[in-house]
Amino acid sequence: MRVRLEDVARATGVSPKTVSRVLNEESSVKESTRQKVLAAMESMNYRPSPAARGLAGSRSFLVAMLYDNNDNPASTYLAEVQDGVLDACDAHRYSMMACPLRMRGQDFIRRVDALVFDHHIEGVIMTPPLTDYAPLLQRLKEHGVPHSSISPVHREASIGVCMDEQQAAKALVMQLVELGHRRIAHIVGIANHGASRWRMAGYKDALAAAGLPFDPHYVVQGEFSFGSGVLAARELFALPELPTAIFAANDDMAAGVMWAANERGLKVPRDLSVCGFDDTPLATQLWPPLTTVRQPSREMGKLAALQLMEVLRGRGPGLLVQVPYTLQLRESTARVP
Amino acid sequence: MRVRLEDVARATGVSPKTVSRVLNEESSVKESTRQKVLAAMESMNYRPSPAARGLAGSRSFLVAMLYDNNDNPASTYLAEVQDGVLDACDAHRYSMMACPLRMRGQDFIRRVDALVFDHHIEGVIMTPPLTDYAPLLQRLKEHGVPHSSISPVHREASIGVCMDEQQAAKALVMQLVELGHRRIAHIVGIANHGASRWRMAGYKDALAAAGLPFDPHYVVQGEFSFGSGVLAARELFALPELPTAIFAANDDMAAGVMWAANERGLKVPRDLSVCGFDDTPLATQLWPPLTTVRQPSREMGKLAALQLMEVLRGRGPGLLVQVPYTLQLRESTARVP
């Protein structure tokens, strides 16, 4: 029926345990034996049973991708990250379970416990804002589950992947300055997201570098959603002196700004320059196409998963790797008339 | 350490096998016994080990969601479907593996075999165009794996979920007719997708019902992507008599049409009415907001998964359930001047 480890052992003339050792890449196997076993596995088309490995050993070859399910602000982002994670899993013969978590209530405890106890998941990959949700981190720590974070706020203690968002935001706003803009507004994202902080910090950095004053009136609170971008823009349009450029902390809000500009009869980029952050597909689907910062979500998912697996395979402590950003200068920004 | 089935048995005073029977909802257990066992499970917080169940029995409590990974046209759609599937899995204590498949090459065979042999998945949920990919269906059949389809082309032989897209498209185009439009163009989706056929058929139905002639010049081939929408619209704008309304087979292409309209200096909806299909988040983020048909993707994912589980639990042959559509009339369509 099924080719078992024992069959491979018999074919090779060694004990099942030795085959098991080869399978698990344990070091104490003579190279010649290893080759023989590998050859037999290959020719017999042997495929280990995850269920049996899970039952007998402690390993399950399962990782979980945890993400916030409360609102659905950027499902494109999640989809891309997930694709990247799956890529990495594929390469290392891991499987991934997608696990949406509701942050309010105790749901996440139940879910995490289920993952750990029922499925013996070996590790976790998280996206913001879960990356910095203390109760969750706490629970993972209690269970001793390694985790890899994508764009976590606390960079010191984390493994995973991040981008220098502050530097990217600064570069983006500097572009606006170079185009002659002096009244540059910023729409902030959800308060406790790292992304909000860094992008805001970059905005301030750029103002400072350009010798422009920081005016709190030009900073409006948003919450990463299209609708909040509309509202924030309306607020800015009510100011006595309109900004000539608006930097929204993500593309969705930037789209909202452009929507509100249309509503108000302002022509982008003639009357107003707009830029966002993330370079979601939306960015090139707006008219005019949106100037933004490309964040390689898929790549980041993959790298985060790879870092996790390094840890799981005991190949090192795991790193927080940094990926480069790219400015995407498009038609939604222009020189001040 | 861990509460095992044996522990529950001891606490209840029955044999492990009986507890197992309760766990698997087998019928030959006296009701009073069943209650006792269930109570014990509850109070001891017993959680069966999927690995052990998978090893011993034939069941794995795993289903796979298969989707096409070639291009990434509508990741929002996939993300919503996946959320729905996860919902259903949660309710029935199943786990889901996300499994992107490349249709070209033999990749899908390797992947499917891996799912079946390695993970013993019990069933599969598929999205278009996989739902009608003969080699895949063939392979699933060979393995005897039940599958549930979302919007499959061949409705007779399938279980899963669908929507009356033809009727929906017809209703949408009828709306345009009622607004006074006579020259209504259509941008078709990728050729072999059921969605393309049905939406086209609904378009024709509406023309016929309104007594309007079908003019092939007003039908342009697209491929569901934003870019293809732009190209198709440019083609239409090159016609001697411009259409007064364009029905694109999905929202992304409709967004492309609006983009091209901007490019061409046409004002939507004053000079041109535009409508799409799917009601993705994009629809409300465009200016003006897009008239479209709401397709409840998340609900559809959930229902497809539920149908699959009905089959897996032997509760019936499985149905192809139909979900209702909703017209979303927004500002991208207006009365002909």
Added chain:
DNA sequence: GACAGAAATGACAGCGCTGTCAATTCGCGA
């Protein structure tokens, strides 16, 4: 009240693999 047949329950082996620990073989200096 005895008995056939159905309903409910239990004993036991084993799913395919790995952990533990013991046994064997190897390499090398004395």
Added chain:
DNA sequence: TCGCGAATTGACAGCGCTGTCATTTCTGTC
């Protein structure tokens, strides 16, 4: 050549559950 620690390998039990088949306990009938 002998002896010893290190490098390899193997024997065996058991992970937590379910399939098979035997056994016990109910039913209802005459």
